[in-house]
Amino acid sequence: MIKATVHSYLLNFKQPAGTSRGVLRTKESFFLRIEDPTTPFAVGLGEVGVLRGLSVDDVPELESRLAWTAENIHLGLEVLYARNSAFPSIQFALEQAFSHLQHGFHHFVTPFSRGEQGQAINGLIWMGTKHFMLDQIQRRLEEGFGTLKMKVGAISWADELALLKGIRERFSSRDLTLRVDANGAFSRSSIDPVLHELAALEVHSIEQPLPTTDRDGLSEVCAVSPIPVALDESLIGMFSKADKELLLDTVRPQYIILKPSFIGGWRGADEWIECAAARGIDWWATSALESTVGMNAIAQWTATKHLHTPQGLGTGSLYTNNIPGPLEVKKGELWTAGDVQTSWSLPESLQTFR
Numbered sequence: 020m021i022k023a024t025v026h027s028y029l030l031n032f033k034q035p036a037g038t039s040r041g042v043l044r045t046k047e048s049f050f051l052r053i054e055d056p057t058t059p060f061a062v063g064l065g066e067v068g069v070l071r072g073l074s075v076d077d078v079p080e081l082e083s084r085l086a087w088t089a090e091n092i093h094l095g096l097e098v099l100y101a102r103n104s105a106f107p108s109i110q111f112a113l114e115q116a117f118s119h120l121q122h123g124f125h126h127f128v129t130p131f132s133r134g135e136q137g138q139a140i141n142g143l144i145w146m147g148t149k150h151f152m153l154d155q156i157q158r159r160l161e162e163g164f165g166t167l168k169m170k171v172g173a174i175s176w177a178d179e180l181a182l183l184k185g186i187r188e189r190f191s192s193r194d195l196t197l198r199v200d201a202n203g204a205f206s207r208s209s210i211d212p213v214l215h216e217l218a219a220l221e222v223h224s225i226e227q228p229l230p231t232t233d234r235d236g237l238s239e240v241c242a243v244s245p246i247p248v249a250l251d252e253s254l255i256g257m258f259s260k261a262d263k264e265l266l267l268d269t270v271r272p273q274y275i276i277l278k279p280s281f282i283g284g285w286r287g288a289d290e291w292i293e294c295a296a297a298r299g300i301d302w303w304a305t306s307a308l309e310s311t312v313g314m315n316a317i318a319q320w321t322a323t324k325h326l327h328t329p330q331g332l333g334t335g336s337l338y339t340n341n342i343p344g345p346l347e348v349k350k351g352e353l354w355t356a357g358d359v360q361t362s363w364s365l366p367e368s369l370q371t372f373r
Contacts, residue, residue, distance in 0.1 A: 022092065023051060023052060025085045027047055046071075049112070050066055050312070053120060062119070066316070067108045068313045075107065104258055110283045110286075114285055123359075124359050132319050132322060138321060138330060140353050141196075141198060145170055160190075163350035184220065187221070207233065207236045227252050227253065238271065250266075254278075260290060263294045267298050275295055275302045280307040304331065318330075335348070
């Protein structure tokens with residue numbers, strides 16, 4: 020008889036000296052655990068990757084909805100996925116858990132999942148003090164990353180621009196790709212000089228330059244920006260295909276950023292890709308700070324797309340107590356460094372192997 024339970028796990032962020040106040044210190048992840056002895060692996064595990072304050076399903080009803088989903092697990096993946104349309108992180112957990120029942124942690128068979136090939140990823144530079152950000156930049160360069168993504172908006176733009184200029188003085192655009200993630204930090208009145216300063220530094224792209232609420236402003240920026248614009252947070256809460264098409268037709272970004280936990284998992288991301296491809300819009304995927312369980316599911320999916328664009332999948336090292344698994348970052352690439360089925364040390368409450 021099939022049954023399911025819900026578990027929580029508190030991930031603790033590393034807090035190096037120099038981080039800005041108000042940053043996340045912990046992240047609670049929920050896990051859906053399905054037991055079905057008639058399936059090849061008998062147990063399936065899926066991560067509910069909610070990010071407080073950002074996920075559309077960060078609502079008081081989330082935990083009761085999770086409990087309802089577990090109680091009604093007998094309805095199966097298709098019915099439960101449809102009934103959780105307003106809870107994309109639960110949809111993704113369902114996809115992972117039902118896939119795990121059949122395939123274990125080997126959701127997709129690719130050279131990446133077999134440990135034969137890595138995936139290029141960007142090195143992430145977190146917002147903080149100037150000294151803290153400079154230290155991160157130096158570390159990412161020493162680690163061999165060919166693409167850096169710098170989050171901006173925590174300190175003055177003049178200081179952030181100086182950091183970018185310092186990188187460009189050492190490395191040309193042929194040697195190092197720079198991305199900037201603004202998280203909606205700018206306004207229509209302030210963004211124009213920023214875009215031209217970034218263009219002078221041959222920055223690859225800017226993510227979410229304006230708030231999601233200023234769709235008209237985003238449309239104007241995408242039309243005239245001297246560098247490509249990527250939408251990230253703007254995708255959150257777009258449930259129907261019609262909503263997705265309207266957003267893309269209105270704003271016309273050059274890129275979209277896909278976080279499966281925010282947009283309905285693998286199939287939600289695939290629908291975004293379909294809509295974007297029809298409009299000549301490219302994409303890459305990033306994490307929503309999932310544990311190794313969710314990251315493994317995202318990375319295996321991205322590997323099926325045979326991409327050369329660096330993905331945003333290097334956040335696993337942010338935690339002091341991430342769930343040990345087979346993923347490893349080596350010289351700017353994410354690898355499956357151990358056996359994808361057995362190289363895990365799961366907390367007792369999440370155990371999937373006996």
